[in-house]
Amino acid sequence: MNAINIAVAGLGTVGRETVRLLRARRAELKERLGAELRLVAVADRAAEREARALGLPASVVRYRDPLDMVRRAEADLFVELLGGLETPKRFALAALGRGKALVTANKRLLAHAWPALTHAARAGGARLAFEGSVAGGIPVLRALELSFSGDRVLGLDGILNGTTNYILSRGEEGATPEQALAEAQTLGFAEKDPRLDLSGRDSAQKLSVLAGLVTGGWLRPGAFPVAGIESVTARDLSFARERLGMAVRLVASLRFSGKPAAPAVAAAVAPTLLPLGHPLAAVRRQYNALLVHTASAGDLMFYGQGAGAGPTASAVLADVFVLARDIQGGLPGAAAASRRLRLTSPDHAVSSYYLRIEVLDRPGALARIADALANAGVSISAIHQDPASGRRSVPVMIITHPAERGRFERARKRILSLSSVKPAHCAMRMMA
Ligand SMILES: NC(=O)c1ccc[n+]([C@@H]2O[C@H](COP(=O)([O-])OP(=O)(O)OC[C@H]3O[C@@H](n4cnc5c(N)ncnc54)[C@H](OP(=O)(O)O)[C@@H]3O)[C@@H](O)[C@H]2O)c1
Numbered sequence: 001m002n003a004i005n006i007a008v009a010g011l012g013t014v015g016r017e018t019v020r021l022l023r024a025r026r027a028e029l030k031e032r033l034g035a036e037l038r039l040v041a042v043a044d045r046a047a048e049r050e051a052r053a054l055g056l057p058a059s060v061v062r063y064r065d066p067l068d069m070v071r072r073a074e075a076d077l078f079v080e081l082l083g084g085l086e087t088p089k090r091f092a093l094a095a096l097g098r099g100k101a102l103v104t105a106n107k108r109l110l111a112h113a114w115p116a117l118t119h120a121a122r123a124g125g126a127r128l129a130f131e132g133s134v135a136g137g138i139p140v141l142r143a144l145e146l147s148f149s150g151d152r153v154l155g156l157d158g159i160l161n162g163t164t165n166y167i168l169s170r171g172e173e174g175a176t177p178e179q180a181l182a183e184a185q186t187l188g189f190a191e192k193d194p195r196l197d198l199s200g201r202d203s204a205q206k207l208s209v210l211a212g213l214v215t216g217g218w219l220r221p222g223a224f225p226v227a228g229i230e231s232v233t234a235r236d237l238s239f240a241r242e243r244l245g246m247a248v249r250l251v252a253s254l255r256f257s258g259k260p261a262a263p264a265v266a267a268a269v270a271p272t273l274l275p276l277g278h279p280l281a282a283v284r285r286q287y288n289a290l291l292v293h294t295a296s297a298g299d300l301m302f303y304g305q306g307a308g309a310g311p312t313a314s315a316v317l318a319d320v321f322v323l324a325r326d327i328q329g330g331l332p333g334a335a336a337a338s339r340r341l342r343l344t345s346p347d348h349a350v351s352s353y354y355l356r357i358e359v360l361d362r363p364g365a366l367a368r369i370a371d372a373l374a375n376a377g378v379s380i381s382a383i384h385q386d387p388a389s390g391r392r393s394v395p396v397m398i399i400t401h402p403a404e405r406g407r408f409e410r411a412r413k414r415i416l417s418l419s420s421v422k423p424a425h426c427a428m429r430m431m432a
Contacts, residue, residue, distance in 0.1 A: 004033075004324040007041035007073040009066035009091055010081035011050035013188075014105055014132070015042075017313035018081065019054055022320070029321060035328050037320065041073040070094045076327055077320060080104040089113050096120035096128065101327060103319040105132030105312055111208035114218040118338045125333040127326060129319035134206040135160060135288045137311025138304040139318065144213050144292070152295040153214050155255040157431070160206040162286035162306045163190040163197040164229050164250040169284040171237045172247065177229075189286050189307045200228035200269040203252040207267055210290075211254055215263040217341025224267035225346045225405075231426040232271050235386075236356055239397055243384065244354075246273040247281040248428065257344065264342040266349060273354055273430040347406025352381065352430040355400070357415060358393045358422035359385075365420035366396070372418070376411035378403040393422055399430075 008019055022029075022039060030036045039060050044050050047062040063069035070078055070091050078095040080102065082088050088109045095102045097120055104110070110117065110133055121128045131141045135158070144153065159165050163184050170180035184190035196202045204226045211219035229250050240246045251272040258264035274281040279301050283289040288306025293299050305311040359365050366383070373380055382399040400408065408427075415421055 001035050001328055003036040003038040004077060004327055005038050005040040005075045006077050006079065006320065007043070007069055007075035008039065008079040008081065009043040009069060010083065011042055011044035011047065011054070012081065012083070013309045014312045014316065015044070015079075015081040016050065016054060017309035018079065018316045019056070021313050021317050023054075025317070033321065033324055033328060035324070037324055040075055041069050043069040066091050067094065070098075075100065077101040077103065077323055079316060079320065080106060080109070081316070082106070085109060085112060089116070092117055093120050096124045096126040099124040099126050099333070101127040101129075101323040101333075103129050103316055103323060105130065105316055107133040107202070107205040107209055110212070111205035111221045114208070114212050115338060118212075121333065122338075127323045127333050129323050130209065131319045132312045132315035134209050135290060135302070135304070136306040136308060137314045138288060138290070138302050138306065139315070140290045140302045141209075141213055142318075142322070143302065144210065148292075148294055148297070151297050153256060153292060154295055155293040156210060156214075156253065156290060157280060157293075158203075158206075158210070158252045158290040159249055159280055159283050159288055160203045160252050160290070160306065161197050161200075161250060162288060163194060164200075164203075165283060165288070166190070166286045168229060168232065168237070168248050168250065171232075171234060172241060176234065184286065187286070198228045198230055200226045200250060203250060203269045207252045207254060207269060211265055211267060211341065214254070214256065215265060215339060215341050217263060217339040219265060219267055219341055219343070223343055226269040227271060227427075229271050231424070232428070233356075233426065235395060236354075236426050236428070239356075239384070240273055240354070241276075243397075244273065244399070245276050246430070247276055247278075248272070249274055249280055249283065251280060251431070255344075258342065261339070262342070263339060264344050266344045266346065268346060268349065271426075271428045273428050275432070278431065345406075347404060347409070349405045350402050351405070352402050353378075353400045353408045354426075354428045354430060355398045355412060355415070356426045357396050357398070358424055359396045360393045360420045360422070361388055362420045365418075368418055368420065369396070369398070369415050372414040373398070373400065373411045376407045376414065378407050378411045405429075
């Protein structure tokens with residue numbers, strides 16, 4: 001082929017930069033590929049305006065409706081950068097159903113429609129690539145897909161959300177969560193509605209994509225424990241740093257077990273205390289990182305910018321290049337069968353825990369808290385009470401010895417049901 005025809009849906013933050021890079025790097029991409037990457041169509045509600053602003057020639061067909069484009073455009077490869085779920089899903093299934101290659105950066109689409117997408121790709125003999133969906137410009141997916149082919153991935157621990165990492169690490173420097181969030185929004189990497197980030201659900205969707213890539217199975221978001229950083233306060237950050245020598249990060253974790261043909265996974269997203277010397281504790285501001293634990297290569301860390309127009313467009317363009325090279329080389333499309341993925345019970349995961357509670361200054365209150373932990377089989381490693389200084393309630397920080405999550409959760413619920421304990425609290429696992 002002299003040219004691979006490309007159609008891009010969504011000319012927003014990432015779509016505009018992808019089109020700009022595709023055109024700016026046209027000559028070098030052509031030289032490396034041996035064929036031109038030719039933009040033939042774009043779709044966006046404001047396609048005409050955006051195409052004009054991007055200086056696209058009249059030969060690039062403009063569609064207002066992406067579904068119209070995916071049915072009609074003469075493209076070999078479609079790029080989905082719309083965001084959302086329903087239209088991207090219909091778009092992706094239509095492209096794959098036509099046997100066309102598809103590139104997307106849409107983690108929500110992948111996390112919620114993984115079985116349908118992989119089935120459609122297989123049925124249509126089509127290729128699907130999604131490097132931009134997790135950790136932006138860091139090439140983690142291709143590394144997981146290819147670089148460990150001769151190895152075995154045992155697990156992953158990742159900082160996959162730049163907004164929460166920015167808030168936590170700016171918090172260590174004295175910024176309030178509100179200040180840090182406003183800064184992140186001004187810098188352009190936090191959503192206007194930050195709830196998906198703060199609640200840990202954005203990290204959970206990315207974890208689902210990572211699990212799918214490693215195992216070939218679907219890790220349904222919502223099927224595993226997810227906690228965000230809403231309950232983490234400045235006091236937790238200072239206590240962690242000054243008293244424990246630890247930093248707080250929102251860590252998304254996977255642990256794999258079972259045979260490759262019948263994989264099992266333990267998954268969790270949780271605010272986590274890490275020793276200051278831990279590689280993930282050094283990840284600050286909007287940066288992302290993924291620590292991969294492998295059987296032969298040991299631990300490897302990937303680090304870089306996890307979002308933003310430039311990093312994400314760079315990943316999207318890399319996907320376009322790789323799929324175009326496969327098309328150009330006449331390689332057959334996706335063939336891997338989708339696997340059933342077994343989830344191991346989160347209750348058996350073992351770690352030490354940090355629990356901060358607000359306790360009313362009443363006789364016997366601490367004894368009842370200690371009883372609740374003992375009754376659940378959780379032993380206390382350390383306990384600290386802030387000075388009352390005239391307040392009716394005081395923060396009490398409890399560090400446990402390693403315990404099963406199920407036991408710790410039972411103790412936490414019992415403690416919060418005590419009349420001397422206020423509902424506001426913070427619970428975090430601790431990593432060695
Ligand atoms: N931004 C990042 O840093 C980043 C990082 C990693 C991954 N991603 C992913 O990349 C994708 C694109 O993100 P983005 O930040 O570029 O989003 P965006 O700025 O909102 O751009 C999306 C564009 O698609 C258009 N669009 C959406 N639905 C449409 C429809 N049904 N018909 C016509 N046009 C439609 C939007 O138009 P309207 O504005 O009129 O709706 C907008 O111009 C998302 O899946 C996102 O999760 C983004």
